[in-house]
Amino acid sequence: MSLVSLPFLIFICVLLILYYRMDSRHQWKILLLAGLFFHAWSNPYLIIFLLISIISTWKLMQNPVKSHFIWVLVINLGILILFKYSVNLGVKDLAAPLGISYYTFMTIGYAHDVYDRKIEPEKDLYHYALFVSFFPQMTQGPIGVYQEMMPQLTARHSFDMDNIKKGAYRILVGIFKKMVIAGRVAFYVDTVYADPGSFAGLTLIVATAFYLIQLYADFSGYMDIVCGISNMLGIDLKENFNRPYLSKNIPEYWTRWHISLNEWYKTHLFMPAVTSGFNRSFAKGLGRVFKKAKKGTLRLILPTVMVWVVTGIWHGARLSYLGWGVYFAIVMLISFCTQSYVKKLNEKIGWNRDNIFVKIFRIIRTLVIVAAGEVIFRSERFSDALAVFRNILTTTRINGSAVAAAMTPFGNGNQAAASMLIITVLITAQAVIEIAKERDEKAFTGHRYIYAAAMMVTIVLFGVSGASNFMYQAF
Amino acid sequence: MKKTVITLAAAFIIICSAVIFKNVYSCEMPVKNRGIRDAINCGDLDVLFLGSSTFRSNIDMPLMDEAYDGRVYDISYGGNELVATVIQYDEIKKRSPHDYGLFVFELGPMMLTQDVSLSDSRVIWDLSWEGKKALWERMKESGNTDFSMMYEYFITSGMDDLVTFPVTEPFYSTRYYKGAKTDETVSPGREVLENEVFDISKEEYVDAQIKAVSDIIKKCREDGQAFVFVESPCYRRLIEDPKYIECKKRYIEILEEQDAPFILADDVDFDCSDPDLFEDMNHMSAKGRRAYTAELIKRLKKTEEE
Amino acid sequence: MEELLKLLSDIRDDVDFENETELVDGKILTSFDIIQIIGAIDDEYDIAIPAPEIVPKNFNSAEAILALIERLKG
Numbered sequence: 001m002s003l004v005s006l007p008f009l010i011f012i013c014v015l016l017i018l019y020y021r022m023d024s025r026h027q028w029k030i031l032l033l034a035g036l037f038f039h040a041w042s043n044p045y046l047i048i049f050l051l052i053s054i055i056s057t058w059k060l061m062q063n064p065v066k067s068h069f070i071w072v073l074v075i076n077l078g079i080l081i082l083f084k085y086s087v088n089l090g091v092k093d094l095a096a097p098l099g100i101s102y103y104t105f106m107t108i109g110y111a112h113d114v115y116d117r118k119i120e121p122e123k124d125l126y127h128y129a130l131f132v133s134f135f136p137q138m139t140q141g142p143i144g145v146y147q148e149m150m151p152q153l154t155a156r157h158s159f160d161m162d163n164i165k166k167g168a169y170r171i172l173v174g175i176f177k178k179m180v181i182a183g184r185v186a187f188y189v190d191t192v193y194a195d196p197g198s199f200a201g202l203t204l205i206v207a208t209a210f211y212l213i214q215l216y217a218d219f220s221g222y223m224d225i226v227c228g229i230s231n232m233l234g235i236d237l238k239e240n241f242n243r244p245y246l247s248k249n250i251p252e253y254w255t256r257w258h259i260s261l262n263e264w265y266k267t268h269l270f271m272p273a274v275t276s277g278f279n280r281s282f283a284k285g286l287g288r289v290f291k292k293a294k295k296g297t298l299r300l301i302l303p304t305v306m307v308w309v310v311t312g313i314w315h316g317a318r319l320s321y322l323g324w325g326v327y328f329a330i331v332m333l334i335s336f337c338t339q340s341y342v343k344k345l346n347e348k349i350g351w352n353r354d355n356i357f358v359k360i361f362r363i364i365r366t367l368v369i370v371a372a373g374e375v376i377f378r379s380e381r382f383s384d385a386l387a388v389f390r391n392i393l394t395t396t397r398i399n400g401s402a403v404a405a406a407m408t409p410f411g412n413g414n415q416a417a418a419s420m421l422i423i424t425v426l427i428t429a430q431a432v433i434e435i436a437k438e439r440d441e442k443a444f445t446g447h448r449y450i451y452a453a454a455m456m457v458t459i460v461l462f463g464v465s466g467a468s469n470f471m472y473q474a475f
Numbered sequence: 476m477k478k479t480v481i482t483l484a485a486a487f488i489i490i491c492s493a494v495i496f497k498n499v500y501s502c503e504m505p506v507k508n509r510g511i512r513d514a515i516n517c518g519d520l521d522v523l524f525l526g527s528s529t530f531r532s533n534i535d536m537p538l539m540d541e542a543y544d545g546r547v548y549d550i551s552y553g554g555n556e557l558v559a560t561v562i563q564y565d566e567i568k569k570r571s572p573h574d575y576g577l578f579v580f581e582l583g584p585m586m587l588t589q590d591v592s593l594s595d596s597r598v599i600w601d602l603s604w605e606g607k608k609a610l611w612e613r614m615k616e617s618g619n620t621d622f623s624m625m626y627e628y629f630i631t632s633g634m635d636d637l638v639t640f641p642v643t644e645p646f647y648s649t650r651y652y653k654g655a656k657t658d659e660t661v662s663p664g665r666e667v668l669e670n671e672v673f674d675i676s677k678e679e680y681v682d683a684q685i686k687a688v689s690d691i692i693k694k695c696r697e698d699g700q701a702f703v704f705v706e707s708p709c710y711r712r713l714i715e716d717p718k719y720i721e722c723k724k725r726y727i728e729i730l731e732e733q734d735a736p737f738i739l740a741d742d743v744d745f746d747c748s749d750p751d752l753f754e755d756m757n758h759m760s761a762k763g764r765r766a767y768t769a770e771l772i773k774r775l776k777k778t779e780e781e
Numbered sequence: 782m783e784e785l786l787k788l789l790s791d792i793r794d795d796v797d798f799e800n801e802t803e804l805v806d807g808k809i810l811t812s813f814d815i816i817q818i819i820g821a822i823d824d825e826y827d828i829a830i831p832a833p834e835i836v837p838k839n840f841n842s843a844e845a846i847l848a849l850i851e852r853l854k855g
Contacts, residue, residue, distance in 0.1 A: 116833045165479065251813065266812060274816050275832045280823065287824070296792065296817025336813070418635035418643045449482045456486035461493055461634050 001041050003139070003225050004175060011038070016164075016232060024156035028130055031153065031233070035133030039098050046097035049079055050133065057107050058128045061114045061121045069115040073108065080104045085317045099138035101314065105264055107132055110146040112268050119147050127154060136226045136233075140219070142240045142260035157234030169452055170228030173433060175463075176455040177221030181430055183464035184423050185210040185217075191409040193378055197387035201396030203406045204388050208371050211378055213427060216245065219258070243434075248362040250331050250369055265307050273303035293337075300336050305329045315377075320385070324377040331369060422462065429454070494630055497637050498607060501600045504640065507648035511563065511601040514548040514654065515571040521546040522775065524654070525563060526581030527555035529707045532758040535768035536655040542772045546576075549654035552601075554594025557586050557687035558613045563598075564694060566606045575700065577775070580691060582706035582730075582737055584722035587685055588678035591617040596633040617683050659761045665750040668710055673756060675718045680725070688729045703778060704730055708740035708767060709757040711748035736778065743770045785847055788825055792817045798843045805837035815840060822846075828853050 001007045015034050019027055040047045056075050060068040083096040110131070113119045122128040130153055131146055192199050192207035199207070220241040230237045240259050247253035254262050273279055283298040290298065312325020345351075352358060372389075379385035396402075407416035433451050506513060514523065521543045524530045531551035539547040550563065560580065567575075591614050593599060599607050611628060614620050636643060650657055662668070695702040706723070713719055730737050740747065745767050752763030759767060789798045793814055796804070804810045810818075818840070819830050828850060839849045 118833065118836075161476075271816075271835055272832050275819065275830060275835070277829070280829055283820065284824075294792075294817065296813075296820030299816060299820040300813070417646055418639040421639045421642060422635050446478075449478050453482045453486040453489070456483075457489050457493075460486075460490050461631060463631070 001038070003222070003229075004179065007041075012229065012232075019157075019233060020159040024158060027157055028154045029126070031135075032126060032130040032133065035130065035135040035138065038135040039133060039138060042098045043095060046095070049097045049100070050103065053079065053103065053107055054129045054132050055125070057111055058122065058125050061111050062123075064114045064117070064121060066115075069111055072111040076104050076107050099140075102138065102141050102143055103132050105143050105261075106146075109143070109264055109268055113146060122146075122150070130154070136229045137237060140222055140226070141258075142223065142226070142238055143264050144237070144260075145263075148238070152235045155234075160234070163234055164232050167228040167231030167233075169448060170231055171225050172228075172452055172455050172459075174221040174224030174226075174228060176433075176459055177217040177224065177430060179463040180458055181423070181426055182214045182218035182221060184419070184426070184462075185214045187464070188409045189214055189378075193380070193384070196379065196384050197391070199391065199409075200402060200405055201392045201394065202398065202402045203409065204392050205396065206406050207409065208375055208388070211374055212245070212367070212371055215374065216241070217430065245367060245370075246363055247366050248359065249366055250328070250335055253366055253370060254328075254332075261311075265311065269310065270303050270307050273306055274299055279303060294340060297336050297339075301333060304332050304336070308332065319382065320376055320379055323382060323385075324373055327373050327376055331373070426458070426462070429458075493634070493637070497633060498629060499604045501633060501637065502603045502606075504600075504637075506600075506644065508651040509550075509648070509654045510597070511550060511567060511570070514550055515567070515573065517546075517548055517653070519546065519573045519575070520548055521576040522579060523547070523567075523575045523577070524549040524551065524579045524581075525560055525567075526551050526579075526707075527583060527586070528553045529583060529709075529757050530579075530581055531654070532656050532660070532754070533707045533764050533767055534655045534771075535761075535764045536652045536657070538765060538768045538772065539655075540653075542776070547653065551654060552595045552598045554589070555581075555598065556589040556591065556594065557684045557691070558591045558617075559594075559598055559610060561687050561690045561694070562602065562606055562610050562613070564691060565609070566602055568694075568698060568700075569605075570603065577779070578695060578700055578702040579775075580702060580704050582704040582723075582726055582739070584706075584719055584726050585675060585678065587680050587688075587722050587726060588675075589684060590619060590681060591683050592619070593628060593632070596636070599628065600633045600636065613683065617681070660754045660758075662751050662753055662760045662762075663755075668750045668753060668755070669712070671712075671756060673713070675716060678718060678722070680722075685725075685729065688726070689733065692730075692733050692735045702736070703775075704735060704737040705771070706737070706739045707757070708743070708745050708747050708759075710750075710753045710755070713756040714740060714747050738771075738774055738778070743767070743774050745770055782843065782847055784825070785850070786843060788821050789818065789843065789846075792821060802842040804842060805840050810840065818846070822850060826850060826854065 001011065011034075015030065019030050022030065036047065036050075039050055053076055057072050060072050080100055083094060083100055086094040110119075110122075110128075114121045122131075127150065131144065131149055134144065134149070134153060137144055189207050189211045192203060193211075196204060196207075223240045227237050227239075238260060240261075242256040242259065244253055244256040247256055279299060279302050282302055286298045286301070287293060308325045308329035309322065310325075311328075312322045315321040315324075346353070353362075375388050376382075376385045379388065407420050410416040410419040433455070502512060504512075514520075522539065524534060524547075528551060530549055531553075534549050536547070536549065550567075552559070555563075564578070593610070593614070599610065602610065607629075611620075611625070614624075614628075691702075694700075704726075708714065709719075727737070727739075746752065749763075752759055752766060754760045754763075786798050790796070793810070796809055798804075801807070801809060805815070815835065819835070823829055830849070830853065834849060834853070839845050
């Protein structure tokens with residue numbers, strides 16, 4: 001069920017009542033049942049795959065030998081690949097079990113950590129099942145790490161009104177970001193990217209900027225809702241976003257965006273790849289050719305390419321996703337390989353990294369690089385992405401008619417200016433609320449009530465849950 | 476706890492006030508140069524147009540002003556359909572104490588195939604609370620309404636404009652004069668017009684729209700209101716489209732059955748195949764609207780004499 | 782130890798490897814720094830550091846790194 005819906009609201013209310021009414025020793029059991037129920041709600045038959053994964057992984061990893069670990073990988077990845085790439089195998093419309101990408105990763109993470117002897121295998125099947133099926137993070141993460149989550153999941157939670165208020169506020173922020181901001185710009189972005197070649201440069205720039213905002217507002221908003229729900233249950237999930245658009249370079253960006261996924265890749269794919277025998281030989285071989293290369297850099301090449309290709313196709317079986325992955329692989333490699341040269345260059349030209357203008361420059365440069373990558377990601381076809389770049393470079397003008405044209409994708413020509421104004425105000429408001437959130441995380445201070453009221457009003461009066469019902473008709 | 480209650484109460488009160496204000500008073504907002512309220516403020520009129528964006532772009536107001544001594548107005552909304560037109564007519568008659576020499580309705584053949592829906596939030600913006608309810612009832616009768624539509628209709632539609640009114644209204648109002656567009660639009664050229672893609676072959680009649688034509692005629696006759704239906708010329712490719720011709724025939728049938736007066740595109744000296752005169756399939760360029768309006772005035776004056 | 786310190790400062794010349802004891806926990810070294818250190822150690826001492834040994838405890842100070850190297854050598 002959708003997190004912003006009436007059935008879910010009822011589900012949460014019932015859950016909270018049961019959760020805090022019963023003996024706190026058994027709270028985790030309620031969570032487990034809730035998770036299974038939540039998963040089954042979307043499609044009762046597909047829960048069988050979740051159960052297969054849970055039971056087989058738990059059983060196999062009780063004895064963490066290599067062959068068992070490989071079986072775990074085969075079973076889990078096999079099911080995942082089957083569902084995700086069934087289209088490529090010619091099977092259409094195969095609905096996937098809810099959250100399969102996420103719970104598969106959590107499962108593999110657990111198995112890998114047990115195999116590496118970082119943690120002991122979980123003795124209790126039902127505790128393990130709770131880890132995998134914890135419902136707030138089921139649909140879009142964050143990807144939980146077993147050793148971080150278990151203590152919280154099985155602990156006793158006493159009712160604390162502060163948690164409820166904190167959680168409710170966080171949910172409100174999430175709904176605001178998703179429904180008011182992301183929902184509104186989505187229409188603009190969809191209109192332009194449906195046929196990007198026919199729009200002028202300025203409109204494309206605005207659409208791309210809106211797309212970056214949409215991605216952030218939609219995804220981080222969803223995370224806010226998820227974390228808010230968990231707060232209400234007395235559980236703290238790790239943050240998935242940390243002001244990503246203020247990153248000064250691309251490697252930093254990827255430590256601030258979808259943090260749990262990137263950390264998962266680092267721990268379970270990147271590091272093993274770096275220390276693998278194959279990579280070691282490859283890097284040593286390269287080292288004989290590029291004798292002057294810094295000792296660690298050559299080791300990063302193969303793992304970086306591998307991780308980014310996997311990241312790309314993890315999003316789905318589309319060429320633009322793979323292209324996006326390759327793009328960032330190249331960007332990251334350039335970033336590593338030129339690190340020392342850039343440093344020397346900076347010293348030569350007196351580039352002071354603490355200078356505010358330098359900081360702003362670096363932030364904007366990072367945003368432009370990210371935006372280019374997202375254009376590739378968003379475009380239906382590669383030719384569309386090329387059209388976007390070409391039009392931006394050749395047809396961008398700043399004059400009255402270009403500005404007027406840039407407003408028209410807001411659908412209804414009459415309302416365009418008003419919508420543009422409103423969305424600008426709202427995005428600014430979101431920034432204010434987010435910065436305030438960071439500053440007073442601990443206390444639920446007074447002005448939050450004002451923000452909460454403002455958000456409620458805005459959500460009701462300006463919220464969008466999909467395209468407008470009333471489409472302009474041509475005649 | 477107290478603070479939470481106050482917050483919720485405050486939010487609730489603000490929301491209700493905004494929604495009630497918008498629904499009841501939007502029609503009283505000082506919108507300039509277009510809309511029902513502005514039209515009523517112009518007093519007695521010789522000619523009052525009531526139609527869709529076609530009328531909005533294809534009537535040249537300065538020329539009409541000259542011909543009728545300023546006693547003209549053009550009420551038009553994007554995608555305006557006939558059921559809404561009936562309600563708009565009712566609204567004008569109810570709110571206006573003035574006399575209207577001639578009501579000009581739009582003979583748009585494709586309007587017979589339009590869903591009863593809200594095409595432009597300005598439509599409900601201009602209506603009084605009763606008018607808003609009436610239009611919603613008509614939409615419900617046609618059967619394609621649901622909760623999210625109702626929510627948008629009564630709560631979010633037009634909120635953007637309401638909240639940004641002081642800033643956006645001056646901007647919008649400069650583009651209209653007595654309801655007609657004042658932009659100096661140009662034709663995109665023969666190539667574009669000849670190749671613009673449109674497909675109306677699958678359109679089907681909507682009963683409510685067909686009935687609405689008769690409703691308009693009946694109401695005008697009951698009120699003793701002189702009226703005429705005018706087909707605005709559209710680009711050759713559209714006016715020669717078989718579906719368009721079929722719908723036009725049907726429309727004319729309805730009008731002739733009830734002896735209603737009408738002026739077709741053919742009845743006016745205007746070249747539909749000249750790409751210079753059009754911005755797209757049904758909207759004229761500035762040059763086109765001036766040419767058309769001059770001829771339309773001649774025809775209207777002739778009708779008056781008859 | 783001398784050799785090791787030189788190797789480390791080649792990678793990050795702005796870090797005081799001699800005295801720091803919270804290199805990882807204190808977020809002074811990034812994961813890319815760690816990878817470069819691993820690579821450098823491999824090239825210099827011909828030691829492949831296995832994945833399970835890449836934990837904060839082993840990299841928090843120059844002493845810890847040296848101890849790791851000694852352990853894997855022997």
